[in-house]
Amino acid sequence: MNKDRKLIIAGNWKMNKTVAEALDLVHGLKRELAGVKEVDLVVCPPFTALSEVSKVILDSTLRLGAQNMSDQPGGAYTGEISAMMLKEFSVRYVILGHSERRQYQRESDELVCRKALAAHAAALKPIVCIGETLAEREAGSTEQVLDAQLKGSLAGLSKDQMQESILAYEPVWAIGTGRNATAEQAQAAHAFIRRTLAAMFDETVARRTRIQYGGSVKPANARELMSQPDVDGALVGGASLELRSLTDIVKNSI
Ligand code: PGA
Numbered sequence: 630m631n632k633d634r635k636l637i638i639a640g641n642w643k644m645n646k647t648v649a650e651a652l653d654l655v656h657g658l659k660r661e662l663a664g665v666k667e668v669d670l671v672v673c674p675p676f677t678a679l680s681e682v683s684k685v686i687l688d689s690t691l692r693l694g695a696q697n698m699s700d701q702p703g704g705a706y707t708g709e710i711s712a713m714m715l716k717e718f719s720v721r722y723v724i725l726g727h728s729e730r731r732q733y734q735r736e737s738d739e740l741v742c743r744k745a746l747a748a749h750a751a752a753l754k755p756i757v758c759i760g761e762t763l764a765e766r767e768a769g770s771t772e773q774v775l776d777a778q779l780k781g782s783l784a785g786l787s788k789d790q791m792q793e794s795i796l797a798y799e800p801v802w803a804i805g806t807g808r809n810a811t812a813e814q815a816q817a818a819h820a821f822i823r824r825t826l827a828a829m830f831d832e833t834v835a836r837r838t839r840i841q842y843g844g845s846v847k848p849a850n851a852r853e854l855m856s857q858p859d860v861d862g863a864l865v866g867g868a869s870l871e872l873r874s875l876t877d878i879v880k881n882s883i
Contacts, residue, residue, distance in 0.1 A: 634839050636855060637795060637862035638879055639671035639694055639756060640869025641724060641843075651678035652685060657872040659689045666690065667883050668862070671722050672869075676710055683718040694722035694756065697730060700743035712751035723748050724756045724864070726782055728801045731758075738781025745782065749790045756795040756864065757782050758843070759822075763802035772821050779825050788830050792837040797864040798822060803844025805866060812853045815842045819859035848877035855882040 646654065651674045662670060673694035674682050683693050699709035715723060725748065726741035741757060748755040759778040761771045775798075783791065798818050803810050810818070819840050827835035842854050843864030854860055863882070868874040 632858070632861065634837065634861045635669055636667065636882060637669040637671065637839055637841060638882060639673055639722065639724075639795075639841065639862070639864050640875055641673045641696060641727070641864055641866050642675060642870060643696065643729070643866060644675060645870055646674060646678060648678045648681050651675075651682050654870070654872055655682050655685050655691070658691060658875065659686065661872065661876040662691070662879055663689065665879060665883070668879055670879065673722070673724055679715070679718040679720060683720070687719070692721045693719055694724060695720050696724050696727070698723050698725075698744060698748065698753075700740060700747050702747070712747055712753055715753060716751055720753065722754045722756055722795070724758065724797075726778075727758045728760055728799060728804060732801075738778055741782040742784050742786075745794065746785060746790075749786070749793070754793055754795060756797050756841070758797045758799050758864070760797075760799040760801050760804075760844070766800065766802065771818065775818065775822060776825055779822065780829065783829065788834050791826070791830050792834050795839050795841060795862075796822060797841040797843045799843035799864060801844075805845070807845050809845035809847070809850050809854070810842070812850075812857050815854055815860055816857040819857065823859055846878060848874055848881055851878040851881040 671692045671694045673696050695715045699711050725744045730736045745755040761774040765774045800810050823835045839861040841862040841864045842860050846863045846865045847868050
């Protein structure tokens with residue numbers, strides 16, 4: 630495989646793990662993946678574990694991500710977390726517009742876009758999630774949906790900001806279902822996303838921006854998915870909660 634983009638694999642722990650459980654997993658990851666240089670590795674614990682996890686990974690190649698943040702810098706926003714608060718724990722990445730937030734919290738492309746701009750203003754790298762539902766795929770509108778999400782969620786980003794962002798293509802029907810997109814389906818969607826980036830920004834931005842695949846990534850399918858020319862890593866949910874499966878995904882991807 631000869632890609633000039635470095636693979637990036639992120640574990641999205643969602644609303645799982647106490648502080649003690651998070652520390653247990655992250656100590657294991659540090660032990661097992663200490664020597665891995667070929668892949669950028671990111672763990673995204675719940676907010677409540679960021680502080681303790683950040684201390685453990687300080688002297689390792691693991692990087693810290695958050696699962697969400699506010700588009701506002703501060704003020705009367707009960708229950709929200711700002712970019713600067715994340716920065717206090719050495720957070721480098723933040724997942725934005727995950728389909729669960731789009732679905733349950735009604736997050737729109739416009740809000741995701743404001744969050745992405747706020748992340749960049751604080752020098753956090755957003756991992757912007759997009760993806761179609763099963764009904765949209767079956768109706769043949771996958772590309773239309775991706776095009777609208779890309780244009781809506783990335784409007785106003787500069788070229789530099791875009792290539793410092795990560796995109797995650799996560800077909801909603803593949804998330805947590807055990808049914809991953811085939812390598813061909815993933816490659817086709819990623820190639821479409823890259824073409825769209827070229828039209829929105831330019832060829833250089835399109836070539837440099839990393840696009841992760843997410844949705845039922847497992848040790849058994851990681852190698853095939855990661856070897857697709859336009860797949861530059863994975864956003865892993867369920868399989869990132871367990872040491873063995875996450876380390877095997879990383880090792881199988883190299
Ligand atoms: P999954 O979740 O790996 O459990 O399918 C992926 C995600 O939601 O990012």
